[in-house]
Amino acid sequence: MSELGDELWRDCAKARALIQEHLDSNPRESSDVSLPTHLEECDACHEYLEGQLAVRAGLRGLPLIAFPEDAIEEVWSETISAGRFRRGEGRPAAGRRWLAAAAVLAAAMVGWPWFTSDTIRHSAERTEPVQTVDATRLARAATEVRLVVDLTNDALDRVERAAFDEPLMGRLAETLRQLRVHRGENETEESEEAI
Amino acid sequence: MFACDGARGFGCNFPRGCSFLGCVMNGDDFRRVVLRHKDRVHTYAAWVMRDVEEARDVTQQSLLRLWEHRGTVSEAAAATWLRRTAHRLCVDRLRRQNVARNNGDGPLALLSAGGEAGGSEATELCRSVAAALAALPERDRAVIVLREMDGLSYEQMSEIMEMPLGTLKAALHRARERLRRALTGAGVLG
Known part of the structure; x- marks a missing residue:
């Protein structure tokens, strides 16, 4: 790889790490790569960011899988409703x-x-x-x-x-x-x- | 100096959520915690186990264990405690099943059935993401569900999965990358 290509690749790797940190709302304070500038210049990283945002949207759109009512009834019957207080259970150590x-x-x-x-x-x-x-x-x-x-x-x-x-x-x-x-x-x- | 808002109903002067002398959960506290977290724990277990029946057992067992340990687990710590217990149970079960089992359509079946867990909000993108997520290794699924679906912090995840912060961040990065590649390979992403 040429020196210029090597440098670009390094910048992309850094930019992608920064993208991950931005996605986690935890951006690094200082970096030698300016993310907005890099994204304007680099189509691959721009696509990478869009891809990550789409994945995140898809994941956040997934519904919760409800815990069945009969299962929760079983939990109540074995805990609160049973009224069982075994020796030492639920007491401070x-x-x-x-x-x-x-x-x-x-x-x-x-x-x-x-x-x-x-x-x-x-x-x-x-x-x-x-x-x-x-x-x-x-x-x-x-x-x-x-x-x-x-x-x-x-x-x-x-x-x-x-x-x-x-x-x-x-x-x-x-x-x-x-x-x-x-x-x-x-x-x-x-x-x-x-x- | 003291910050308790009287969560115990006794005008306790200790910080909220402390476990000194037990912020001991009584029946009402336990009921509240269960109702708040049951679906999230169940969803987590379903994605890690890829089997809704197994997830039901894991969730039930986690809740029963919380009841047994209510003397040492405060209400504030219950969310992380429940997930950690569920995670350990999942890992144990997967290990016993020799990991080879692949019930990849567990949560997916609910999504495509459009039943109570599916619903109309499961869009095409969600289905594709779900399919790709189900195909990932167990650890990748766990970190992604905890971070992206549950919205937990790195510290909470590190506690639940019992791994150092640095390892966890690297695992999350790898998992996201694998998911993105899977979706790109499936033609969902450009």
Whole structure:
């Protein structure tokens, strides 16, 4: 192959690689071949691009092959409708349950001494402002503890749900939700009365 | 900091789709996932197996396995998980059948019958493309269906087919080229 022909062939190979990348909407940032210019000059690559676009259109026009209704009924009957909950099935892995328990323990270990510390107890009893505790640090600590407690509550909720809610087919979740709504209404009423 | 939109219904504070403590799928989640993905998984299996009956078994088995693993698979990860399971089942079955079997008219039969899966949208070009696709090797069919029909990303495909990204891109390029050549040979493309 002559030097010029060799160069053209190399350009075509690069242009076709670029066409593939453009088809995938993932064009390369830099290339020594300008695709639009090359396509204007090279009929073979232009045809190649049109061919690829036609193939893509044909593939995208292919319909989905529907999963038969009787097959899906069989799936329901062997899963949800059967109501079978084998031991350990669908529950968080044991490692995760241990992790949740460890998180609860850690939160208790961190939170309890802080709540029962002399500084806090005395600060509640004193009438004058506490000079030894920096208010900013105290506020930050309180926020952190609240975050830990929130996370722990979440973890407990999830463990509770995994342990009880699923065998009860979702009834516990609904009851808890209603209790929360009810509690929220009561709190609102109480605050209105207080006002 | 936290991005959950309460997908669990408990005001969970973990990122959506995380599997920490299990974004455990309950019955409703499972039903939703199945209804969303069943046809796509079935289509994928039908094209890879080239046999609609086999595809039905593969899809059913994949869905049952998802139910068994619902404690470790989050709803967000279910799409990729289902396809990967279906892919493994297809490969196992094809290997057991010694690959030699060629039921090339499985999905094609549905297209030409114009039945529920065919329909009027199966144009002449689609039929030609389908015939050429069915004649490709199993791996080529798999990558093309995942990319062009399912519209999955390279990363998802790499996870499903359990191959490195570079190998996957090369496989996709080769598969497209083979498909184009087959169509050119059949006179569909100029």
